[in-house]
Amino acid sequence: MRKISNKEEVEQFLNEIDIFLLDCDGVLWRGDEVIPDIIDTLKLLRSRNKRIFFVTNNASKSRKSYQKKFSSLGIDCDYHEILNSSFAAAWYLQDIGFKKRVYVIGQDGITEELREVGIESYGGSEDVNKPFDYATFAKNFKAPEDVGAVVIGIDDKFNNYKLATGTHLLRTDPNILFVATNTDACLPYSGGFDFPGAGAFVTSLATASGRQPDMICGKPSQLLLNYVVNKFDLKDRSRVCMVGDRTDTDMLMGNQGNTHTLLVLTGVAKEKDLDTLTDKDQIPKTLIASFGDLYSLTK
Amino acid sequence: MRKISNKEEVEQFLNEIDIFLLDCDGVLWRGDEVIPDIIDTLKLLRSRNKRIFFVTNNASKSRKSYQKKFSSLGIDCDYHEILNSSFAAAWYLQDIGFKKRVYVIGQDGITEELREVGIESYGGSEDVNKPFDYATFAKNFKAPEDVGAVVIGIDDKFNNYKLATGTHLLRTDPNILFVATNTDACLPYSGGFDFPGAGAFVTSLATASGRQPDMICGKPSQLLLNYVVNKFDLKDRSRVCMVGDRTDTDMLMGNQGNTHTLLVLTGVAKEKDLDTLTDKDQIPKTLIASFGDLYSLTK
Numbered sequence: 105m106r107k108i109s110n111k112e113e114v115e116q117f118l119n120e121i122d123i124f125l126l127d128c129d130g131v132l133w134r135g136d137e138v139i140p141d142i143i144d145t146l147k148l149l150r151s152r153n154k155r156i157f158f159v160t161n162n163a164s165k166s167r168k169s170y171q172k173k174f175s176s177l178g179i180d181c182d183y184h185e186i187l188n189s190s191f192a193a194a195w196y197l198q199d200i201g202f203k204k205r206v207y208v209i210g211q212d213g214i215t216e217e218l219r220e221v222g223i224e225s226y227g228g229s230e231d232v233n234k235p236f237d238y239a240t241f242a243k244n245f246k247a248p249e250d251v252g253a254v255v256i257g258i259d260d261k262f263n264n265y266k267l268a269t270g271t272h273l274l275r276t277d278p279n280i281l282f283v284a285t286n287t288d289a290c291l292p293y294s295g296g297f298d299f300p301g302a303g304a305f306v307t308s309l310a311t312a313s314g315r316q317p318d319m320i321c322g323k324p325s326q327l328l329l330n331y332v333v334n335k336f337d338l339k340d341r342s343r344v345c346m347v348g349d350r351t352d353t354d355m356l357m358g359n360q361g362n363t364h365t366l367l368v369l370t371g372v373a374k375e376k377d378l379d380t381l382t383d384k385d386q387i388p389k390t391l392i393a394s395f396g397d398l399y400s401l402t403k
Numbered sequence: 404m405r406k407i408s409n410k411e412e413v414e415q416f417l418n419e420i421d422i423f424l425l426d427c428d429g430v431l432w433r434g435d436e437v438i439p440d441i442i443d444t445l446k447l448l449r450s451r452n453k454r455i456f457f458v459t460n461n462a463s464k465s466r467k468s469y470q471k472k473f474s475s476l477g478i479d480c481d482y483h484e485i486l487n488s489s490f491a492a493a494w495y496l497q498d499i500g501f502k503k504r505v506y507v508i509g510q511d512g513i514t515e516e517l518r519e520v521g522i523e524s525y526g527g528s529e530d531v532n533k534p535f536d537y538a539t540f541a542k543n544f545k546a547p548e549d550v551g552a553v554v555i556g557i558d559d560k561f562n563n564y565k566l567a568t569g570t571h572l573l574r575t576d577p578n579i580l581f582v583a584t585n586t587d588a589c590l591p592y593s594g595g596f597d598f599p600g601a602g603a604f605v606t607s608l609a610t611a612s613g614r615q616p617d618m619i620c621g622k623p624s625q626l627l628l629n630y631v632v633n634k635f636d637l638k639d640r641s642r643v644c645m646v647g648d649r650t651d652t653d654m655l656m657g658n659q660g661n662t663h664t665l666l667v668l669t670g671v672a673k674e675k676d677l678d679t680l681t682d683k684d685q686i687p688k689t690l691i692a693s694f695g696d697l698y699s700l701t702k
Contacts, residue, residue, distance in 0.1 A: 262561075297544075301611065
């Protein structure tokens with residue numbers, strides 16, 4: 105594992121990489137605060153004609169909505185450069201030629217991305233205020249014939265109506281796909297809070313339905329990496345670099361996908377954590393204190 | 404494994420057993436329908452001076468509320484004879500000398516049983532209609548100093564407010580106990596429905612908090628069996644019989660607790676399932692088609 109700590113090392117690194125896949129939280133910002141020198145680093149990369157993609161497991165928003173967060177923090181990007189896990193779920197279904205309807209347990213990001221690829225869905229925010237009791241549910245429940253998948257992600261309005269609906273769909277028809285946007289256990293929040301992440305809802309549905317997800321779309325799955333590789337017909341994955349603050353998702357996805365991997369220390373992982381890693385696929389190829397150093401070290 | 408199929412076998416069996424621990428759903432009733440000859444069987448056992456306990460993982464009600472279900476189905480019992488998993492959770496905390504307050508994710512059964520043993524709780528049905536968003540929650544959340552446990556069970560009004568509260572309590576203080584009433588994946592309901600069971604909520608909290616339950620109180624845990632054994636100072640557990648319709652909870656608890664075990668075929672398990680059981684602790688010592696046969700075969 106090499107470390108980047110001076111201008112020459114930055115230049116050598118930039119010469120090796122054409123495409124940057126950037127995790128967002130902990131790499132570009134923390135909460136609502138942009139990490140120092142990030143905006144100048146992104147400008148530097150664009151001035152060197154590097155391709156940039158923002159790869160995040162956040163499925164609460166669509167790419168178009170997420171773009172507004174980027175703008176509000178002063179980061180310019182095209183929404184096509186954002187690859188989040190609600191987009192990943194929609195792209196996955198489109199890629200397998202899925203033609204049916206989707207039941208959504210999650211937020212608007214999933215519904216909107218499905219619509220973008222022409223897949224009809226129901227549930228989601230429509231079911232936020234649905235009352236629930238066993239007798240009424242059992243009396244009224246009927247699985248629509250055209251449902252082919254349950255897509256589930258982080259849901260700040262999770263309830264029993266949605267859980268029971270997903271459970272019954274998956275239990276009554278083994279052909280209905282169980283698709284998870286991601287399985288992050290928690291959602292880091294400002295003030296040291298960790299809120300329940302998508303994984304908390306996915307495991308609930310998995311337990312109740314007696315099934316495991318047929319597909320988990322976000323990191324560390326190879327889905328989004330394969331999307332980029334296919335889109336640009338990349339022969340040499342070593343010229344792609346996955347940049348992230350977590351070894352168990354970001355580094356794992358990159359290393360298993362044979363890309364370069366760059367760990368930053370502005371988020372979850374600390375340098376001392378690397379000494380105790382037993383899974384070699386989680387060890388970054390390169391280490392840098394902050395992604396902003398790519399700019400600050402070259403000033 | 405022996406089978407009971409005539410009057411002599413019934414008499415021999417009755418001579419061997421002093422205390423009956425009876426699972427309810429699938430043994431005594433299915434949905435709201437009592438299984439034939441059950442009421443006469445219970446009368447027969449009482450006329451022979453057998454002790455009877457009703458051992459169920461249902462934690463939605465307290466024993467006193469649950470007794471009303473028994474009465475409505477024509478089954479007389481004292482509420483002390485009902486050992487359900489909300490009682491088990493309360494008894495467990497009392498038994499370890501717990502003196503703090505409990506946060507409840509679940510229904511009134513838990514709150515009421517805790518009150519019976521003098522343990523104060525909050526949450527539960529008070530938190531059913533609490534709105535939830537990340538910012539407000541993070542701003543207002545403060546773990547009360549006197550909280551010592553989160554008790555979670557089946558919850559037909561589960562929501563993010565309760566999940567986030569439990570998650571933060573368990574994450575911020577490793578001394579706060581994580582107690583699950585039970586971990587049944589689903590709640591069988593009439594019409595072939597399987598609703599999400601306690602396990603669906605417990606796994607959600609386990610994922611979000613990054614912790615596993617410190618105690619799971621219901622079957623197949625030995626907690627309720629030990630309660631009975633200690634209460635009656637039983638030296639000879641072979642004179643206790645666990646009766647149930649499930650091999651993975653009822654038979655497992657009994658066999659691991661060195662009691663006699665009787666499987667009935669009026670619920671979940673079918674006779675052919677026994678051929679494929681790999682866990683010998685799940686194999687019943689004795690088999691009978693229906694618990695009602697104890698009466699009908701002796702007529």
